[in-house]
Structure formats: C-alpha cells, structure tokens
Amino acid sequence: MRKCLIASVLLVWVLMAFVFPPKTARPLFTIIPAAPVYFKSFVDCNMAEAWVGDTFRIFPGKYGEDPLWGDARDLKYADGKTAEEAFNRRFEAFTEPVMPPNVAPDQEGLHGAVWFETVYQDPKDASGKTLYALYHNENYPNTYPYRTKTGKGYIDKDWPQGLTGERTPAAVCRIGIMKSTNGGHSWENKGIVLEDDQPRMILKPHNTSVTFAGGVGDPSAIANDGYLYIFYGEYGYPGNYRSATYDPIKEYSGQCISMARIALTDLDAPTGKARRWDGKGFTVAYDGVGQPIRSLQIPVAEGGGPTSSPSSKYYWGPSVSWNTWLKAWVMLMARSEGPSWKGSNVYLSFNTNPSLVGAAGQEWSKPQLLASKPGHTIWYPSLQPIGSDNERGNRNTCLKLGQIARLFYKDNAPDTAVYLSEYEIRFERNR
Numbered sequence: 060m061r062k063c064l065i066a067s068v069l070l071v072w073v074l075m076a077f078v079f080p081p082k083t084a085r086p087l088f089t090i091i092p093a094a095p096v097y098f099k100s101f102v103d104c105n106m107a108e109a110w111v112g113d114t115f116r117i118f119p120g121k122y123g124e125d126p127l128w129g130d131a132r133d134l135k136y137a138d139g140k141t142a143e144e145a146f147n148r149r150f151e152a153f154t155e156p157v158m159p160p161n162v163a164p165d166q167e168g169l170h171g172a173v174w175f176e177t178v179y180q181d182p183k184d185a186s187g188k189t190l191y192a193l194y195h196n197e198n199y200p201n202t203y204p205y206r207t208k209t210g211k212g213y214i215d216k217d218w219p220q221g222l223t224g225e226r227t228p229a230a231v232c233r234i235g236i237m238k239s240t241n242g243g244h245s246w247e248n249k250g251i252v253l254e255d256d257q258p259r260m261i262l263k264p265h266n267t268s269v270t271f272a273g274g275v276g277d278p279s280a281i282a283n284d285g286y287l288y289i290f291y292g293e294y295g296y297p298g299n300y301r302s303a304t305y306d307p308i309k310e311y312s313g314q315c316i317s318m319a320r321i322a323l324t325d326l327d328a329p330t331g332k333a334r335r336w337d338g339k340g341f342t343v344a345y346d347g348v349g350q351p352i353r354s355l356q357i358p359v360a361e362g363g364g365p366t367s368s369p370s371s372k373y374y375w376g377p378s379v380s381w382n383t384w385l386k387a388w389v390m391l392m393a394r395s396e397g398p399s400w401k402g403s404n405v406y407l408s409f410n411t412n413p414s415l416v417g418a419a420g421q422e423w424s425k426p427q428l429l430a431s432k433p434g435h436t437i438w439y440p441s442l443q444p445i446g447s448d449n450e451r452g453n454r455n456t457c458l459k460l461g462q463i464a465r466l467f468y469k470d471n472a473p474d475t476a477v478y479l480s481e482y483e484i485r486f487e488r489n490r
Contacts, residue, residue, distance in 0.1 A: 121173070177278065336350050
C-alpha cells in the first residue's frame with residue numbers, strides 16, 4: 060500500500076512538472092575590471108545606436124529649447140567599424156543631424172529639448188537606413204503652456220522647484236518618436252507616444268525632491284512579437300493630484316519603472332496608439348494611469364517611497380537588452396537614494412521569458428547590485444558590445460548582446476561628469 064502511495068505521489072509530481080514546468084533559474088554574472096574607455100562627447104541619457112550597413116552609429120546628446128540650461132545642439136552622431144571605434148571618436152568627429160525646429164509655445168509641434176534613448180531599425184528596409192528614435196522630452200509651463208481645448212500643457216501655479224535654484228521650475232518629461240529614412244542624417248518628428256497631463260503633476264508643498272513635476276521619461280525600448288515595448292520611469296500621481304487629499308503611499312503605488320507598448324505598424328503615427336500596463340494587460344491609454352512593474356518597486360520597509368520626496372529610494376533609467384547567450388532579457392537601472400537622483404549604485408534584473416506578452420513581461424527578478432562608486436552619482440547604465448568579430452557579424456548593439464559586454468554609465472563625480480566604462484560583465488547560465 061505504501062509503495063502504491065509513493066508511486067502515486069511520484070506520478071503527480073511528474074505530471075505537475077509538465078503542467079507547471081519550473082522557471083529557469085536566474086542567470087549569473089561576474090563583473091570584471093577592464094581598461095577604462097572615456098567617451099569624448101556629451102551624454103545625458105541612454106545610448107541610442109544602430110548598424111547602418113557595416114557602420115555602427117551612435118546618437119548621444121541633447122537638442123532643443125531649454126530655458127533653464129540653455130538651448131542645446133549637442134545631439135550628434137558618430138560612426139565606427141565597431142562599437143569600440145565609435146565610442147572612441149573624438150568630439151570633432153561627431154556630426155550634427157538635421158532636426159525638426161522647435162515651435163512657438165502656442166503652436167502644435169516640437170516643444171522643449173529632446174534626447175534620443177533608443178533606436179528601432181525597420182527590418183523591412185534592407186539598407187538599414189529607416190530608423191525610429193524613441194526620445195525623452197522635457198518641458199516647462201513657459202515652453203508648453205496649458206491649452207484648455209486639448210487639456211495638454213502645464214499651469215504655472217504651485218509649481219515645484221527645478222534643478223538650478225529655488226526660482227527655477229521643475230521640468231515635465233514625456234516620450235516621443237522621430238523617424239529617419241537616411242540612416243540618421245535628418246529626422247522628422249512623429250509625435251508624443253507617452254505622457255502625463257496637468258492633473259497628475261505633483262505640486263507644492265508636497266513635491267520637494269528637486270527632480271520632475273511629473274511625467275514619464277528615461278525610456279528604453281525593445282521590439283518583440285510585433286510591438287515596441289517601452290520601459291520608462293513614472294513620476295506622475297496615479298490619479299488627480301489635490302493638495303488637500305494628497306497621499307504619499309498612493310503616489311508611491313503608481314511609480315517606479317513601468318511598461319507600455321505600441322504596435323510597430325503604428326510608429327509612423329504614434330500619438331494616442333500606445334497602451335500602458337494595467338496590472339493584467341496593456342489596456343490603459345497613452346496618457347492614462349497604468350501600473351508599474353511590481354518586482355522593481357523598493358518596499359516601503361526598505362526605504363521605498365514616492366519620487367516627489369527627497370528621501371525616497373526608487374529605481375529609474377532602465378536600459379533593456381536581449382542576451383543571446385542567456386536567452387533572457389537583461390535590465391540595468393540606476394537607483395535614486397536622495398534629492399536630484401543622487402545614488403552611487405547600478406543594479407541589474409533578469410526576465411527569462413522570451414516573449415514579453417501579458418504577465419510574462421512583468422516577471423523581472425529582484426534587482427541585484429552590479430556596481431558601486433561611493434561618493435559618486437551614477438546615472439544611465441547600459442551594456443555595450445565589446446567589438447569582437449562574432450558581435451560584428453551578429454550586428455550586436457546595446458539592444459542585443461552576447462556572453463560578455465561592456466558596462467557604461469555616466470559618473471557625476473564631485474569635480475566632473477563623464478560617460479565611461481571601467482568594467483566588463485560576463486554572464487553565465489544557471490541550470
């Protein structure tokens with residue numbers, strides 16, 4: 060009888076293994092000191108890049124109007140036969156593309172400054188010259204004032220403090236798309252793909268973090284199953300902000316790194332087409348209230364809190380890649396641990412589901428510490444190709460990598476700021 064019972068139990072275990080197969084074990088990684096690589100141009104974002112034919116092309120920098128820091132013309136591109144060659148280009152070797160002009164505050168068009176964060180390359184164009192750039196966009200009440208007719212824009216009342224002093228306003232971030240049909244030599248603005256509107260701005264007296272008034276930004280994007288999946292930081296209130304009823308825990312519940320998606324067929328006319336994650340599916344409008352990736356939220360008991368507080372801890376600035384060696388997604392992120400995004404650590408998370416459809420796209424592992432530089436402020440970590448023959452043949456970029464990759468980040472040291480690499484990362488399968 061006992062043997063029959065044991066046999067029955069074993070049979071149940073075997074059947075359950077088929078019905079509920081065990082999840083792949085979380086991959087392993089080793090960080091390896093490497094000869095430093097110092098980037099010689101301006102970076103304040105993720106590194107957008109693509110192979111155009113046999114040329115590895117990068118698009119760092121900032122472009123457009125900015126009343127706080129001054130108008131910028133630093134969004135430029137550089138080429139190389141390998142990623143290493145492109146990253147070692149001197150500043151003088153960078154080329155400024157033709158960009159769409161900013162329009163007046165009361166007109167429709169491009170407002171504020173933009174940073175390219177990810178480039179999606181249309182595989183239907185054999186030349187590789189059709190590119191879609193996902194950009195981070197920043198505005199203020201004076202560059203994008205409120206429009207009663209559309210409900211878009213911002214109202215300069217009880218506005219929180221900006222980065223350059225008490226009398227300057229905080230920015231609002233949005234995410235948009237531009238298109239190039241000539242490999243990035245010139246760009247056409249296609250419009251905003253994700254944004255938070257005025258009712259979700261977090262104002263005085265509660266917003267004291269000296270970061271954003273609200274919005275969505277610092278994105279990274281991956282093409283998967285016919286969609287462009289966008290990973291981004293959420294800084295808005297999950298509902299209408301009202302000073303009298305403000306709840307910091309409610310604010311916290313809707314923030315951190317979030318996901319949205321837009322069909323690849325909608326990239327030429329993206330406004331209104333993206334959908335945010337609602338906790339069960341991608342159903343929320345491009346300017347609605349979605350749900351963050353819960354596994355990437357820092358628990359309140361561990362210091363997690365709303366982004367409007369200068370004492371909260373939260374992850375931001377995701378950089379996502381597909382690792383062909385692991386057959387898994389890898390996300391790097393910075394962590395804010397003080398006002399103005401101060402934080403000295405870089406973290407890493409894995410998702411071992413090849414498809415990002417549905418709940419599988421939310422199954423990211425608890426972030427692990429990857430690198431630390433006490434006393435420094437580390438932003439915009441990303442993994443980059445090491446330049447091997449195999450990587451050149453596979454056309455690897457920051458969106459697709461192999462077993463070994465270079466770790467880059469912006470190091471805001473006390474005396475200077477530089478985008479550099481000091482380490483390589485070696486990944487291992489964990490069976």
